[in-house]
Structure formats: structure tokens, C-alpha cells
Amino acid sequence: MNLNRLKAHVNGWFIASTLIISLIVLPNLNIIFRVFDGASENWAHIQKYLLPGYALNTSIIVLFTGLFTLLIGLVSAWLVTAYEFPFRKFFSWGLILPITVPAYIGAYTYQGLFNYTGVVQSFFRNNLGFGTGVNYFDFMNLKGSIFVFTIFLYPYVFIITKSFLKKISASIIESGKLLGKSNLEIFFQIILPISRTALVGSVSLVILEVINDYGVVKYYGISTFSTAIFKTWFGMGDTASAIRLSALLMVFVFLLLSMEKALRGRKKYSYSSTKIRPMKRQQLEGMKKYLATIFSSIIFSLGFLIPVIQLLHWGYLTYSKVIDIDFILMTVSSISVSVFASILVIVTALIVGNYVRLSNTKISKVYSKVVTIGYSIPGAVIAIGVITLLIFVDRQLRGFYNNSSFISGNLLLSTSLFMLIFAYVIRFLAIGYQSIDSGYDRIGNKFTEASRLLGENSLSTFFKIDLPMIKPAIYSGVVLVFIDLVKELPLTLILRPFNFNTLATKSFEYANDEMIHEASIAALIIITISLLAILSMNRLFKKEAA
Amino acid sequence: MFVTIKNLNFKYPGNDDWVINDFDYTFKKGDIIGILGASGSGKSTLLRLMAGLEVPHTGEMLLNEHILFNSREIIQPENRNIGMVFQDYALFPHMTVEKNIGYGITSRKNKNKRIKEVLKLVEMEDFAKRYPHELSGGQQQRIALARALAPKPSLLLMDEPFSSLDHDLQIKIREELRSIIKKAGITSVFVTHNRENCESISDEIIELEKGKIKYNNHKITS
């Protein structure tokens, strides 16, 4: 009988999923193995003089950004869920918008806005006559980077915490009131502990984004692990050191995630399907309500309004210079690659997701964990892993290439878009998978089983029943992955083929070439795409709820 | 014997307790078998094993002289010619009643004819073009039954067919269900925790406890 059980598990879904999982794991294993290759002579030098600095800077940025995004995200989510104040409705989605601005774009926008030759200081100098000979604002330091990360990443905490708070039953708060607790006490003694999972989870997302970043720290001249990886890989051609730094960073992330798991406690997010009575919003009185509005307005302006206006202004100054046929072609190809990659991600997520939900074995649980590691590993590290792996493969296949007539004996895999897309899938599968997984979760297994008992096999059931029923999850998965792909920077910088630019790399390139104004057009396109995507998702959710 | 089950054993992965424990049974063609048990007794699991939705550790099952599973082979659910009505009906929400019922019918020639036939059987002829969410609980159950019967299965399984109905409806449905099934002439097995419902429509009752048969009785119906 065990043969039957074995056969039942080793079906097509299992084989496909195993293939996919191996492809994901391989590049990362590759890094770990290569660490044992031995260090370069550079490494001792790096260890002594540079490593402590990298670790320190990375830790400081991570710590403070985590703290501040927690505060801002939590407070704004709570305000918007629990109270009524002027413009609350607007802010409840408006405060999400800063997420459409990639952090690196925010970085050079603020720098350009506030530096000596920027709008603010020039205004003070020329019109108000003071400030000549003094440089007031300077963003290009640790503090500046913490500000930028905080203001453009807090929406992660805001969105997740807000959706969690909405599901807290009103009766919990009412009980607190009846037991004589004040608003503040209820917040700290009841709300905060309950929200632990949501808070810890969302802050760790923020931290992962921070660790992954390259654009902000590079532009602001801060030495972190990611800039170091770039430097050793490109600047010094020191593959061995780049790999070691990558491995160290992976350890750092792993420690962080273990801490997160411990902090979260044993309970995962629970989205209860039973109807709870959500809390009623309390009308704020007097000064308090104006404070709430002012607070929200400041956050919104800093995170979205101000940077976008400045970018529009710069765009207006430079659009005729920047927008030519090459730029348009670049935009089109950048978007098509992102679309293609996001579809590939979703297809992959569907396959693995379907395998995981149909079998309930230890292996399937492992697979579902593996799928999500890609997101924790910084883009630069994935890129290094993928490149070193594919160079190796290419060299092995060289004989094959030379003998086959239609592939012109070149490095096919490691110099083409294939490599880039492969790495994209590894990195963003987690996001698509989360969406698909919750979609499958919602419909459960019964429809699939019903279909099987009506004579359809697993595959045709998948197309006739499963797919149509999780369409919303598929759509939101594609959209979320697409947005992230359009914004992606470090991985693309390392892996892109020549003459291939994305909106992100183009924008970043301009900024680093000291052409900040010209960088705005590409930046604005990215922001617009993200905005459209978010708006369409919003409409989708409203339809779903109806 | 129409259905034979021998030496059936099953436990869920990660769990040491045997949910189905050395289960043996046979039943006659055309009978309605009621399986009674408290939650955790293994009754739903038994149904799933018969349907092919779980793979047993040991055992064999024959349906109308066809092997469904034994130590050497196992037939996939879609090839067992078994119909099942789920506890919450699982009607496909993106299809009309008509399409739901027609889903399992393979032959194109007689499809429409057959759909009309079963709709008449469950007295829901006017509801062909409706969507599942437009139907009441009792109506959904009848459509779920029609859908399961449409492909003319050799065996019909029903998981807690009464649990989502209120008490009055249950009484009303009981007799209807028995008459529809007998008219269709189909062998059925259903699972429930409600003794009253069980006794009122079954020809035979099996009571399960911890995966083993506690007792069974043959009830002779008039």
C-alpha cells in the first residue's frame, strides 16, 4: 500500500514544484559553497578596516528605520481606524501613497530639493536674503537615509496594521471601556499586545527592504553591505570577497528573521472568516482632531506630495531633453520585461501553491517556506548567486553550444535577459505566492475535490475550476509583483544585459551622473505605474467586499 | 455484494492514531447505508477514502466488481464513477445551475436531456439558469444532489447532508432525499452524527467509534 501512497504524492505537481524549488535554492547554495573556496588577499584588509563599518552602518539604519516606521505606521493606522477627524477618509488611503515612490528616488529628490542649489535654500537666499554662505540641509548622511527609508517605507506598517486593526472586534474595546480604562490605557494594554503579530511582521518587511536597498545608500555615500558587495564585485573584480559579503549578509538576515519569529510568538496572522463587529470610530474633539489632521497631513506631504511636486517641476524643465525615441523604447521594453516576469512569477506560484495545498506533507510545508526565502535575500546577493551559477553552467555547456548550429557559440545563459528574469522570479516569487496562497486558502479544497468526483482529472480541474475561482488573487498577485519589478534596482544593475535599461536603472543612472532633474521623467513614470496599480487593486477589493 | 471493503487502515500524516482501524464491510446494491458517529470517529475520513480523496495505508475496495484500490493499484477519484455531495455543497459559484449539473456529463449528445432529467428528479426545473448564490440552502442541496447524480454514478456518497439545515427543514428533506435516491435506484452511503435522521432514511446503519465498527444493524424497511 505504501507504493500507492508514494505514487499519489509523486504526481505532476510535485515534480514541477521540485524542479522550481531546486532552481530557487541552487544559486543561494552556490554562494554558501563558494565561501569555502578560500578568501582573496583583499579579504583580510576588508575584514580589518571595512567590515565593522558595514555592520555598524547597516545596523544603525535598520534599527532606527524599524523604530520610526513602527511609530509612524502604528499611530497613523490607529488614528485612521479608531477615530473620526477632518479628512480621515482621504488619509486612510492617502497615507498608503508614499509606497509608490521608490526609496532611492525619494533620496535624490530630497537631496535635490534641499541642497544648496535646490529650491528651498535658493528661495531663502535669493528672496529672503539670508543663508548665503551656509549650507543648512544635508541629506547625504545616515540621518538623511533613515529619514528617507522611514518616510517611504512606513506604508508597509500602515497597510498591514490597518487591515489588522479593522478586524479587531468592537466588543474588545467596549469591554475595556466598561472595565474603566482610558483610551490611552486601552491602546497600550489591549490593542498593542494584540497587534504584535501584525506589527512585527510588517516592520520586518520594512527591514528587509532596507537591507536590500542599494540606491539610497549608494547615492548618499553610506558604506553598507550592499554597496560593499557592488564595490568588490565590480570595482575590484574580487568575486571571492563579494561572495563572502553576500554570505555574511544572508546570516544577518537569517538572525533577523529568527528574532522576528520569536517576537511574533507562535500565533500567525489569523484572518478570521467569521463576522466580527468592527470597532466604531470615535469622534475626536477640539484640538485633538486638528492635531490628527495635521499629523496626517505632514506625513502625507513628506511622503508623497512634496517629492511628487518637485519631480513634476523637474520633469517640466527637462522633458523635451529626455524624452526621445530611445527613451520611449526603453520604457516599453522595461515594462514588457516586468510584465513577462510577473506572469512567470504567478505561473510558478500557481504550480507550487497548488502542489502545497493539495498535499499536506512535510515536504510541501518545506517547499512553501523555501518559496518565500527569495524575498528575504537581498537582490544583490541573489544576483551574485545567479551569475556565478550561470557562468558555471555556460562554461559546461560550451561544448554543446559550439556543436549546435543555431546557437552562435556564445555565453547564452549568463549574458542575456534569461539570467535577469530568472533572478527576478527567485526574488519576487514570495510576493506572488502569498497572494496565490491566500487565494487558494479562501476557496479551500472542496471545489477541487467536487470536480475530481465529477470525472475531471487534476489538471483539467485546475483550469476549469481552480483558476477561475482564484482570479482576484491572481490579479492582485500579478499587480503586486509588477510594481515591485518596475521599482527594482540592485538586482537589475548587476544582471542586466548591455544596452538594456529599466526605468529604475535609467533614473538612478541620471541621478548618479549628477543629472537629477533629468532623472525625474523615469521616476514619474514609475510612480504613475505604481499609483495606477494600487488604484486598480483598491477597486478590486471594493468589488470583492460588495 | 455490490461494494466490498476489506482491511482498511488509515491515519493522517504526522498523527500516530489510526483514524480508520481494520474496517471491513460489504453492502448490497440499491441500499442506503447510514454511517453514524461522533466527531472524530472517522466517518468523514471513511467517505473520503471511498471517494479516493485520501490514500489508505492498507486495504482493498471493490465497487461493482471493479477494483478501486488494493495493495497493488489505486484508481483516481475521477475514474471511480462515484458521486459525492459535500457538506457545504461546493457548487461552482462561477457557473449556472445548468452548467454545474452538466459538468460531470461526458457525452455531448445526451447532455441537455440528462440535465433536464435530473432537474425534474429534484423538482428544480425552473432554476436552470440561476447561479448558486441565488439559491436557498435547501435548494443548493438539491442541485448538489442533482449534480452528483447526473453522470449516473455507481455509488453516491453524502457528507452530513443535513447539518446545514434547520430542524424543520431536516425533517422535510429526509423523506424527499430517500425517495429521490430510491427513484434513481442508486446505492448510497451517507455520514451523519444525528441518530434520528440516520434511522429515518437508512436501510442499514453502521456506527463508528475511533475508526472501528461499534455495531451495525440491518433495518428492514417497508
Place this chain on the structure above:
Amino acid sequence: MKKISVFILMIVLVVGLIAGCTAANEEAETSGEVNLYTNRHYDTDEALYDIFEEETGIQVNVVKGDSDELIERLDREGEDTQADLLITADAGRLYRAKDRGLLQSIESDELFENIPENLRDTDNEWTALTVRGRVIVYAKDRVEPSELSDYMSLTDEKWADEILVRSSSNIYNQSLLASIIEIHGEEKAKEWAQGIVANMARAPKGNDRAQATAVVAGEGDLAIMNTYYIGKMINSSNEEEVKVAENVGIYFPEKTHINISGVGLTKHAKNEENAIQLIEYLTAEKAQSKYATANYEYPANPAVDASELLNSWGTFQTQGIDLTTLGINNEKAVKIFNAVGWE
């Protein structure tokens, strides 16, 4: 499994197509083209290539990228590379490419005539196309040029908290220090670096232009930067930048450190003859004058005069060292920077 296998097959095909199309081109035919890896993205360059195409019929295929990326890719591609020429800024980088075995010597009498020996690699594996100086820029209202002399004197006490210079991670600084190592030896070079760090007005941040801006903003009196950036600022579309440029003076230290933007012939070039032709063209007078007038750079060809603007800044004497040493000493320079804490 039919539908899924079809689907997977389709995906593989599409990916393969894309891969094939964007992977290195088909076997290059010899007569018609030359492939260029360059980090320069100026309109002047485009114009020059267009003229070359018209005059010779040879098509110029340009691949643009970051210098370090280009060298890394060249290394990775090995003999399969399609690149014929590598154009990049900084002699140190060109040395690095040579050191990794990525270049070969350019046999061309015309080239030897066009560009003097001191602006070419000792083994002729690369040649300069343009020259730039790394000079001292000072606040016009606070500093007299007479107070300045050479790079070494910048460590003087009187410049405490007055010096603005960008990060040591930038190759231009590394080459500057490399040249100082060449002339004064490692120990003195380290002392110099320490002295500069002690005199810094702030921890290094921003690019060269930001240093000039900081001078005018009063953060410091002196900055170290490349000559062409000043040209760019003077002609900037940002009024504020122009004002900054107008308020700083340019001082050429005794024995000014120069660097170059240059081109090398790749070791596995598939279109060698065409490549050499292009090099000869770019180093000849016509092309050199274009470089001179449009990009605020000094032409490498001595027969061509610098632009008016550049001439207005004055003349200078160079360090007179072999530019190869900028590459040879690069590693030592980086290590000194790290040791003295020049961020």
C-alpha cells in the same frame, strides 16, 4: 499533463527567443562593423561615430555601461566577447583591464603620431582620448591664489577644517593618491592622506560638483575636483550652479595631477582592423577638436588647442609620471585610504 507541458514549452521558447536576441550578436562579419564598450554618454561621441560611419562605411555598435560593469563583463565573457574596443575614464581603470589580460597592443603608426608617448600605455594597449586635471578650487572671496602651491601643502595647519573633497571610493581620488605614492613614496603619501583627513571641513560626501557648492556655501575654503566639472557647472541649466561656478577660482597646483579618458583594444577583438581605424580617427585632429570644444576636456592630441574656456583658466605643468602607475598603485592607494579613515 498536456496543457501544462505545452505552456511550459511556450515559456521556454519565448525566453529562449529573447535570450537569443539579446545575447551577444551573431558571428560578426569582418568588413562591416566595430563594437565598442564605453562608459561615455555624450552627444559629441555619438556625432563622432556617425561621421566615422559616413566616411568609412564601417558601422559602429555602441554598448554603454558603467566602467566597472564593462570591465567585469569583458572579463567574464573571455574569448567569447564581441567587444573590439573599451572606452573608459581613468588610466587606473585601463591599467586594470590590461592587468586582467583583457587588452592587446595597438599597432598603428598613425596613433603613435597623434598621441604622445606619455599619454599612451607603455605597451600600447591603450591610449588617451582626452585629458582632465584634478585641481584645487578655492573661494574667490576668502582665498588668494598666492596662498596655494601644491597638493602636499594642503596638509598645512592653516587649512584646518577648510578642505572639501569627495569620498575615497571614487577612482579619481584613488588615482590622485596613486600618483602621490609614485612621486613621494608610500609613507609620505600616507602622511599626506592623514593630513587631508585632519583638515577636512566635513566627512566626504557628494560628488565633485557638491564640493564646489560647499565651498561657496561657506563650509570650507578649498575643494579638490576635476576640471571638466567646472566647465559643466558654468554651462549648467541650473542658475544656482552657474552662480557657484562663478564664485570659485581654479588653481593648478605645481605639478598638476592629470588623468585621462581613453580607449583600449580588446584582446579577443573580432574586428581588429576596423577597431584600429576607429582609434586612429578618434585621435586625429578633427575628432580631437570636437572633444575639446564640446565637453570641457583637454584634447590628448597636442596638435589641437584646448577650448577658449579652458585656456582662460591658465596653463599648467603636469606631474610628468607614467600614467600606468595610476593603475599599479591603485591597490596601495585604496588600502591607505582605508587605513587613515578617509571615508
